[in-house]
Amino acid sequence: MKLSKRLLSIIPHIQDEDSIIDVGCDHAYLDIYLAQHKNLKKIIAVDIMEGPLLIAKKNIKTNDLENVIKVVRSDGLEKLTKDINTVIITGLGGKTITNILKKDESRLININKIVIIPNNNFYETRKEITKLGYKIEYEELIDDKNIYLLIIFKKGNKRYSYKELFFGPFLLKEKNNLFKKYYLAEVTKIKEILTKLPKRYIIKHIRMRQKIRTIKQILK
Ligand SMILES: C[S@@+](CC[C@H](N)C(=O)[O-])C[C@H]1O[C@@H](n2cnc3c(N)ncnc32)[C@H](O)[C@@H]1O
Structure with a gap:
């Protein structure tokens, strides 16, 4: 399976010991790729809409991964189980991503890694997720027709300045050409x-x- 550069940027940040929930999985391309290239403990692909879930199930079946990826209809994290330690949410607006996390904040207890690619609202997204008790572990801008932002959060507390929340603490230090x-x-x-x-x-x-x-x- 060929994955977009945007989704491919996530792969190095997922380890074999991880068990993931992909919220808003849509086509489930990321989950299929992860199932084929990693040895994850568990992969749950969720979406709020029946249409994308049908496509996800079809793609998973075509790749013979029905026993590896669990597909669930869920509004955000409402079906999150305690054995999951990593939340992935990509391709949604920053506000939707933070709303999904905040709505089920009490369920985040075993989540030590949050991987996001928000479409917009980077300042608010960083601000709200760090308020939930996560710190920014890694950031990368990805040039994939548009410029996308990958952020990896790990459990922990860290205070950030306005500029760090606005531009990203790591991106701000580097200020590479894509940033400019x-x-x-x-x-x-x-x-x-x-x-x-x-x-x-x-x-x-x-x-x-x-x-x-x-x-x-x-x-x-
Ligand atoms: C633009 S697609 C992104 C698909 C994929 N994650 C990606 O980055 O290519 C967004 C998906 O999120 C789903 N979605 C939106 N709100 C959701 C929610 N609260 N819970 C679960 N899925 C949601 C939509 O139905 C849609 O399939």
């Missing part, structure tokens, strides 16, 4: 929004201009 490309594009996007945003939204204007200043300061 991503944030230059962000500035262009914000400027475009500003030209269309009516002047009466004063607070929004101020916040967005502040965001541009913060980004420009970091890119200097």
Whole structure:
């Protein structure tokens, strides 16, 4: 099975001793790849919608992995079992990801690793997940047609500055070319929004201009 560069970025961060739940599995490509390339204790692929689950089941059957990957209909973590230690959530908005985690916060007790690729809202996502008692272990920007962000959280507590939550503590230190490309594009996007945003939204204007200043300061 050929996996996208985006999902492939997760693979080195999953170890054989892990037992995973993939929330919003959709096609289950990631789970199939993991089943074929790792020797995980358990793989549960969940989705809230029946349609994606049917496709996931079909793909799993085609790859003869019905005894390896368990497919469950679940809203977020509501079907999470105690033997799972890793949560993977990719391809959803940052707010949806944090809502899924916060809604079932009490079930996170045995979860020592959270792997996410949020579509947006990176600042809020880092802020909310670190508030749940996780620290950022690894971050990577992935160039896969769009630029995606992979974040690995591990159980633990660490305080982060506003800039670390905004840009990512590791990405901020490195400031590689992809980082610069991503944030230059962000500035262009914000400027475009500003030209269309009516002047009466004063607070929004101020916040967005502040965001541009913060980004420009970091890119200097
Ligand atoms: C865009 S797909 C992402 C698929 C895959 N994870 C990826 O990154 O390629 C998002 C999937 O998440 C599912 N989803 C959305 N909210 C969910 C929730 N609360 N619980 C479980 N699945 C959810 C959707 O039904 C959809 O199949």
